Amino acid sequence: MGSGWKNILNLKDKVRNHICFKIGNGKTTLAWYDKWCLEGPLCNTLTARKIYDARFNASNTVADIIKNGEWCWPAEWLLKYPQLSNIQVPELNEDVCDEAMWVNRAGLKTKYKTKTVWNDIYGNNNGAKAL
Incomplete structure (x- = not known):
């Protein structure tokens, strides 16, 4: 694998949390x-095996796991993973697409734009170190 691809893969790990x-x-x-x-990616809590055993799959979207305004995950998950009960069911709006957001160094969410990401990672930003 060339060094360019290695750099891209390393950048992916830096960017993922943002x-x-x-x-x-x-x-x-x-x-x-x-x-x-707020719980972060649910795969940090639920293993792929737990997801599969509950008859879900890796490609499920947020809309797929909401039925009639309620989560449709198994009740036993709430006992084993009580943090799931802290996740509010989002009000889905058919007319609005999901939107990727960038969480900058200060923890503020902004619209995801390549220029914003580039400046946050590599920009001077008053001498701040790159991510």
Whole structure:
């Protein structure tokens, strides 16, 4: 693998913690692997085996795990993983797409724009070190 690809893969790890999703219709945000709630990606709590055993799959979106305004995950998950009960069910809006957000060094969410990300990672920003 060339050094360019290695640099891209290393950058992915730096960037991952700075991307979160604002839920609109819930149809493009991955329920288990994207950061869309305060608990972080749910795969940090739920193993792939637990997800599969509950008859879900890796490609489920946030919209897929909400039925009639309620989470449709197993009741036993709430006993084993009580932090799940802290996650509010987002109000899905069919007319609004999910939106990727950038969480900058100061912890503020902004619209995800390449220029914003680049400046936050590599910009001078008053002498701050790169992510």
